[in-house]
Every structure is written in C-alpha cells, then in structure tokens.
Amino acid sequence: xxxxxxxxxxxxxxxxxxxxxxxxxxxxxxxxxxxxxxxxxxxxxxxxxxxxxxxxxxxxxxxxxxxxxxxxxxxxxxxxxxxxxxxxxxxxxxxxxxxxxxxxxxxxxxxxxxxxxxxxxxxxxxxxxxxxxxxxxxxxxxxxxxxxxxxxxxxxxxxxxxxxxxxxxxxxxxxxxxxx
Amino acid sequence: xxxxxxxxxxxxxxxxxxxxxxxxxxxxxxxxxxxxxxxxxxxxxxxxxxxxxxxxxxxxxxxxxxxxxxxxxxxxxxxxxxxxxxxxxxxxxxxxxxxxxxxxxxxxxxxxxxxxxxxxxxxxxxxxxxxxxxxxxxxxxxxxxxxxxxxxxxxxxxxxxxxxxxxxxxxxxxxxxxxx
Numbered sequence: 569x570x571x572x573x574x575x576x577x578x579x580x581x582x583x584x585x586x587x588x589x590x591x592x593x594x595x596x597x598x599x600x601x602x603x604x605x606x607x608x609x610x611x612x613x614x615x616x617x618x619x620x621x622x623x624x625x626x627x628x629x630x631x632x633x634x635x636x637x638x639x640x641x642x643x644x645x646x647x648x649x650x651x652x653x654x655x656x657x658x659x660x661x662x663x664x665x666x667x668x669x670x671x672x673x674x675x676x677x678x679x680x681x682x683x684x685x686x687x688x689x690x691x692x693x694x695x696x697x698x699x700x701x702x703x704x705x706x707x708x709x710x711x712x713x714x715x716x717x718x719x720x721x722x723x724x725x726x727x728x729x730x731x732x733x734x735x736x737x738x739x740x741x742x743x744x745x746x747x748x
Numbered sequence: 749x750x751x752x753x754x755x756x757x758x759x760x761x762x763x764x765x766x767x768x769x770x771x772x773x774x775x776x777x778x779x780x781x782x783x784x785x786x787x788x789x790x791x792x793x794x795x796x797x798x799x800x801x802x803x804x805x806x807x808x809x810x811x812x813x814x815x816x817x818x819x820x821x822x823x824x825x826x827x828x829x830x831x832x833x834x835x836x837x838x839x840x841x842x843x844x845x846x847x848x849x850x851x852x853x854x855x856x857x858x859x860x861x862x863x864x865x866x867x868x869x870x871x872x873x874x875x876x877x878x879x880x881x882x883x884x885x886x887x888x889x890x891x892x893x894x895x896x897x898x899x900x901x902x903x904x905x906x907x908x909x910x911x912x913x914x915x916x917x918x919x920x921x922x923x924x925x926x927x928x
Contacts, residue, residue, distance in 0.1 A: 569777055569905045569908040569909065570908075570909060571906070572777075574775075575775060575778065577772065577776055577883055578774060578775065579778060579801075581901070582769060582770050582771075582774070583770075585770075586767075586769040586770035587763035587767050587768035588769070589766040589768070589769045590760075590762050590765075590766035590895075594758060594759065594762070595755060595758065597749055597752075597755055598755065598758075598759060600924050610789050611830035624824040651849050658786035663751065664821070682818050688877065692912070695912040695913065696912070698911060698912060698913070701909065701913070702909065702910055702911035702913060703913075705906045705910045705911075705913075706910045706913040706917070707911035708903075708906055708922075709903045709907075709910050709913075709917045709919065710781065710917065712899040712900070712902055712903040712919050713899075713903065713917050713918050713919040713920075715770075715793075715895065715899040715917065716896050716899035716900055716903070716918065716919040716922065717919075719893075719896035720892070721896040722759070722786070722892055723888075723889045723892040723893065723896070724750045726751070726885045726888055728749065728750075728887075729749065729750055729751040729881065729882065730882055730885045730886045731878060731879065731885075731886075732788065732872075732875040732876070732878060732882070732908060733875065733878070733882060733883075733885075733886040733889075736863060737886070737889050737890065738893050738896065738897065738925035739889065739892050739893040739896040739897075739925070739926035740889065740893075741896075742896065742922060742925055743856075744918060745918035745919070745920075745921035747924055
C-alpha cells in the first residue's frame with residue numbers, strides 16, 4: 569500500500585491506547601526486565617517513543633516543509649530515555665506519550681497537507697534524501713517496530729518457563745533485527 | 749523468570765483490550781491484508797486466538813488435571829479460523845475473544861491451583877511430556893507471538909512507503925520465525 573495520510577493518522581492514534589491496555593499497572597517483572605545486556609525493557613521503549621514525539625517526527629516534518637533539503641535533520645538520540653525517564657513511573661510515561669502523540673496529530677492535521685507536499689524532500693544525516701511521505705510512513709512503522717519489540721521483550725521473560733513449546737513460539741526465535 | 753500464576757493471569761487479561769485498542773474500526777487496508785501467499789491477516793490472527801480459547805488452553809489444562817499423561821491432547825487446528833471467522837466482522841471477533849478469555853480466566857481462577865499442581869504432567873501429540881506450568885506460560889507467550897505477528901503484518905503494508913528508512917526498522921527485517 570502506498571502512503572496514505574488517513575491510514576497513517578488512524579494507526580498513529582491507536583498506539584498510546586494499545587500500549588496503555590497492554591502495560592499499565594503490570595508488575596515490574598514484565599515491564600522493567602530487558603532481554604539482557606544493553607537491551608531495553610518495555611519501560612525504556614515507552615521512554616524512547618516519548619523522545620520521538622518530542623524531538624523527531626514533527627520536528628523533521630516541519631524542517632522538510634520549511635527548509636527542504638537545505639537543512640539536515642538532527643540525529644535521533646537513541647539513549648535519551650535513560651536520562652529523561654529517570655524517576656518516573658511507567659504510568660507517567662504512558663500519560664506523557666498519549667498527550668504528546670495527541671498534540672502531534674493535532675499539529676499534523678492543522679498543516680492541511682496537499683498531495684504535492686508528500687513528495688517534498690528533506691535530508692537525513694545518514695540516509696540522505698527522503699520525502700515527507702516516507703517520514704510519515706516511518707513514524708507508523710517505528711511504532712510497530714516497538715510494539716513488536718515489547719512483545720518480544722515480555723515473551724523473553726518466559727523463555728524457559730514454556731519448556732519444549734519454545735520451538736513453536738515464533739517470538740522466541742526473533743533475534744531483534746535492530747539497526748546497527 | 750519462573751512461571752508464576754499471578755503474572756500469567758495479569759498478562760492474559762490484557763491481550764483482548766490491547767488488540768481492541770490497536771485494531772477495532774481500523775480500515776481493512778490494515779486489518780485484512782496479509783504478508784502475501786498463505787500468510788495471515790490481523791483478522792485471521794484474532795480468529796486463531798478465539799479458536800485457542802475455545803479448544804486449546806483450558807481444555808488441555810483440564811485434561812492434565814483429570815487424566816495426566818494417560819490421554820494425549822487433541823492437536824490444535826491452525827486453520828480453523830478460516831472456517832469459523834467467515835462472515836464475521838473484526839469487531840465481532842474482538843468481542844468474542846474478550847468474552848472467551850474472560851470466561852477462561854474465571855475458570856482458571858476457580859481451579860484454585862496449588863503449587864504441586866503446576867508440576868502435573870500431560871502428553872502433547874508432538875512434544876511428549878509437558879507440565880501444567882509450561883502450558884500456562886505458553887498461553888502467555890502464544891499471545892505475545894501473535895501480537896508480535898500482528899505488528900509485523902501491519903508494518904509489512906508500509907514496507908515500500910518508508911523508502912530508505914526500511915533498513916532501520918527491525919520489524920521489516922523479521923522473517924516470521926513460524927513453526928513448521
């Protein structure tokens with residue numbers, strides 16, 4: 569399917585409520601555990617999504633519309649949440665994510681984008697030339713990547729408890745596929 | 749983490765609401781598309797979860813408690829949803845899943861399982877000897893496998909729309925890892 573603003577917005581609007589229904593008030597044995605080493609917990613992922621709402625998606629959309637390819641996007645800080653989430657509860661993070669997402673969608677709607685706008689270009693620090701429609705589609709798939717990741721992180725906590733069923737459970741075979 | 753009945757039940761109770769928040773009333777371009785070929789759509793996955801509630805998890809738990817290893821579980825029909833979901837809307841499936849899950853959790857609670865019960869054994873048609881605690885942990889991870897799958901199916905619909913960002917988006921690199 570090609571990028572479609574209505575399809576993008578309707579899915580972006582769902583993510584906070586889906587994560588809320590899944591995570592709020594769960595015991596920390598589900599939400600604060602990672603997949604080991606430097607990997608993230610569900611709590612860390614929600615913090616990362618908040619940082620994206622604050623600094624990435626709409627900031628880059630505005631930059632494309634105002635400056636085109638003449639300004640390069642600020643690189644995304646993939647460790648910001650370790651600083652910004654400190655001392656907060658998961659419930660506070662879920663509230664912040666819902667509020668920021670809602671504000672961003674309101675701002676996106678107010679831009680009143682026209683078909684030609686979606687082909688406008690910006691400059692990504694590593695990927696080079698990208699379009700506004702690619703940025704908006706990526707916002708959606710970024711949500712889905714992290715929902716995929718949260719399912720995997722939580723499944724990992726029961727990787728031994730499932731015993732021989734492990735080989736039938738696809739999520740336990742998933743290697744993460746993270747970007748380098 | 750070892751299997752823990754409270755941790756199992758609290759997560760099993762979340763899945764219907766999380767899927768509802770994510771999927772209800774989404775356009776069919778998100779919910780009825782698959783990853784091509786014989787792969788499943790989000791609609792198919794919800795039907796599969798319903799079939800599990802009807803025929804698998806609690807039926808197997810009862811069989812372990814009543815017959816131990818003397819009776820082999822009925823194999824799970826992984827294509828039942830194509831028959832059973834026919835003519836239904838996704839909203840109807842989400843309602844049915846929530847209702848059945850809630851009934852099953854009520855029944856599970858009513859069993860008043862004691863520590864020794866979790867080590868009771870049953871016989872899986874392919875895996876052989878399994879314990880009740882492994883079955884219950886698998887119920888949770890099966891939910892998470894399908895949440896992981898639904899995220900991937902929906903992300904797949906925008907796999908080209910994201911353009912060069914594709915390589916940063918882990919969910920687009922996920923090969924599914926399904927059981928044979």
